[in-house]
Amino acid sequence: MTLPSAGANAALMDWLDAERALKGAADNTIEAYRRDVAEFLGFLNQHKGESQGLSPLKEVGISDMRAWMAEARSGEISARSLARKLSAVKSFFRWRSEREGFDATAVLSTRSPKFQRKLPRPLAEDAARKVLETAEFQSREPWVSARDTAVITLLYGCGLRISEALGLMGRDAPLPDVLRILGKGGKERIVPVLPAARVAVEAYRRLCPHPLDAGLPLFRGVRGGKLSPRIIQQVMADTRAQLGLPATATPHALRHSFATHLLNAGGDLRAIQELLGHASLSTTQAYTAVDTARLMEVYEASHPRAR
Template sequence: MGKNRSKNNLNKKEKSPLAERKIIAKNSIGGVSFLVSSDIYPLIELWHRWLAKEKQMSQHSVAAYLRDLAAFMGFLGSHLGHKPSLDDLTSLDPSDFRGWLVHRANLNFAKASTARALSALRSFFERLELEGFNGKTSIAAVKSPRIPRSVPRPLDEGAVSKLIKAAGSDSTGLSEDWQLKRDVAVLFLLYGCGLRISEALSLKRSEVEGRSQLNIKGKGGKERVIPSLPIVQDAIRSYIDSYPKTLMADDLLFRGHRGGVLNARVIQKRVVTLRQRLGLPENATPHSLRHSFATHLLQNGGDLRSIQELLGHASLSTTQRYTDVDASALITTYTSSHPRAR
């Protein structure tokens, strides 16, 4: 018995860190580890590719879906007492999913986070059904948490002007001229065209330079055409002219300090610095410029359908959030200006 014990201990010691890493890598899909039976891995990998290629979801969204599914598998495994198998998944009923919802509520997950996680599970079980397995019917019977409709928080026109103007100067002297002009061009694309920052940073030189219209591929591969104002074109031209290296037609337009692709975090951090310097509210972020684009269009007579197309929203109900912003501004104006409201 003692010899066997020492032999087992010896075997354990002989496992190298490299072998451990290989085991982790084998159980990992898209950088996310799954504690599931081996018969599920191929289906998760298939779903992973399906999300990225056919559904054309962003890397960020795909990663979030993978984490949500891994967390659900972990929850399921803890209740089953073993790694979930394909038979376990196809045997689930609505009460199992509701138990998972209660589990998340007890852990104080935000309703929006749980709604997204439920969407991820629905997507996975949809893929299972396409492969000939059951499971979609049970999860279809589960209602998503009700989420209060959030109201976008745009900046006023004066704050937007201050922010973009300030981006063109640097009191610290740490940024080069081309970097300042790059930041101005990015902010103009967010506010002047209503782009998401990921969309702006995905543009190639040939897709932007000298173009009065931009063809943008947004979430879910949805394409839209957006007018590019002369002031936006001028900012882009100024940046290109100042960039110290050669940008080929098929190169991504916006570059980082060392010539690589510009990371969105660089722009986000720059806006935080400018916001603090100018005393702007905390909602002054790159994404708030997209909100400001939509809100200012609506306030100046733009119609919802056109704004929906410009923003690339799949549903008009998403765009209708901006009517709440406009109504709030109207009430503020009324209460501050109407003689009977004073």
């Protein structure tokens, strides 16, 4: 990949600093932005056959955007991935044009490729219950079994991301009726804690051989360090194998299941958005598509005219 010029790279770093400081973008998001925009700026160097400083960025035209997208697609990149890259490039140019006062219409008006959005893959309610019941059997060590059950109960019972559950500290226990969770982008939300989750965490705390001081991680690895997400991912892999569940039954699928089951029970979409910490309602609306798809399956299997 051709590298961007020093000036363009400096502008990219300034934008990333702004995204991190003003929007609280996560490290993984920042790295994805850096990689995607640097790739685009490097393409401009190669495409125009000259080192692209800051001034030429103001002259990027529709033909340049089309050439970049065509080259990207020739590398067999998916439409979804290209849409993500284009979104990062647009954000960078929007920020740069506002600072420099130039017209970035050619970049900002570039149409994103169409792609089929992946719907969440929640577990059925009975499958979710069986996961909670079975996770403890993946370890012979009682305190480890209690730990795994507590984490998985938090994922399904509170809709937490795995990073959020493993980010809890000793000071957070005993769990209160509601938790203040700092999610993606530094967005804080209030999450009710089910009695089952409190009971599971207390069972783990009673058995845990490591000190659970206020400033230390609540969930610990076998050697006492902070529990790795990979351990919980493996617990889910072993559990789904034991239960005969599909590969989509991951820790994150428990969060999807939390939202879908709430919606099926009549939960308000806005309330579910708040519980999940989604910045946009459109993200949460994916669960209505899941519910509609399930409804159509029932209709097609049951309605006389559909058979």
